[in-house]
Amino acid sequence: MRHVNQSVPAPPPARLRVGILLARRFTLAAMANFIDVLRLAADEGDRSRPILCSWRVVAPRPGPIESSCGLVVEAAETLGDPTRFDYIAVVGGLIGDNQWLSSEAEDWLRRAAAAGVPLIGLCTGAFILARAGLMQGYRCCVSWFHREDFLELFDEMHPVSDQIFVVDRDRLTCSGGASTAHLAAFLVDRHIGRAAARKSLSIMIVDEAMAAERPQPGLPSDLSANDPLVKRALLWMQQFPETPLTAERLARQLGVSRRTLERRFAEDLAVSPAEAGRRMRLAQVRALLARGEKSVTQIAAETGFSDVSHLIRVFRAAEGVTPEAWRRGRAG
Known part of the structure; x- marks a missing residue:
């Protein structure tokens, strides 16, 4: 056979x-x-x-x-x-x-x-x-x-x-x-x-494939946005703390009109882009103060405030104390 x-x-x-x-x-x-x-x-x-x-x-x-x-x-x-x-x-x-x-x-x-x-x-x-x-x-x-x-x-x-x-x-x-x-x-x-x-x-328990343009998560801010356009705008703001972007320039960068950008911020966060940017920069100021490595003058320059006195005014309005007093309170 x-x-x-x-x-x-x-x-x-x-x-x-x-x-x-x-x-x-x-x-x-x-x-x-x-x-x-x-x-x-x-x-x-x-x-x-x-x-x-x-x-x-x-x-x-x-x-x-x-x-x-x-x-x-x-x-x-x-x-x-x-x-x-x-x-x-x-x-x-x-x-x-x-x-x-x-x-x-x-x-x-x-x-x-x-x-x-x-x-x-x-x-x-x-x-x-x-x-x-x-x-x-x-x-x-x-x-x-x-x-x-x-x-x-x-x-x-x-x-x-x-x-x-x-x-x-x-x-x-x-x-x-x-x-x-x-x-x-x-x-x-x-x-x-x-x-x-x-x-x-x-x-892998992932709901759906994300397109390349999806904004990166994990923005280091207390601003929690749901609108993808607003998330992208916040990420752009986060990237340039030393030179804050105007709403006009930010809208142009994102390919939308200023009116559209401001409307989407108002609907999603109930604040203007300028106010969101101010909050983000203050969050960065607090993070830098907590590290204790830089002077208030250096921090003002790195977070887009025109000078130290400007930072002190804005910080005191938000926190009730000066940046140095806030840092001493953290250290104590």
């Missing part, structure tokens, strides 16, 4: 292949959220087989890479040919001298860019791409929390900090945290389909 050799056909190649580069002390949540969306979109249910998507952690040499929380991820492959991936994602982490990639990894990213492979910056991965000279001429998303850190290093750039991620041609950057899941869902939607993207987020 003859045995017929019935070979099993090879599975089709993945529709979405992503290489992952981890910086030293990378942010574990940013990496995990991004990969989990790919994992859940790749197979039936949550079986995790890399069928429709594939993802590989790569490094100049295989071995462990420590995250910012101390947990370790193993790099399974060396860098090799970057064109074997549809995208290469760089996961950043703690900001500082030890956060960057090796020069070998940066050179590999430049070769990938030259070959036309789109690059992704997750969390502070945008810092790494900018340091490698790969964000020149591109819009770049940076968390509002790290915007000043970014400008200290790359003062010629104008980072976007009023939305959760930015897609600019073959550069994709996001603010970190949960936004990495939404950026991954954007890729899944683009290459596999909307149903797969929705399935991934649903299993």
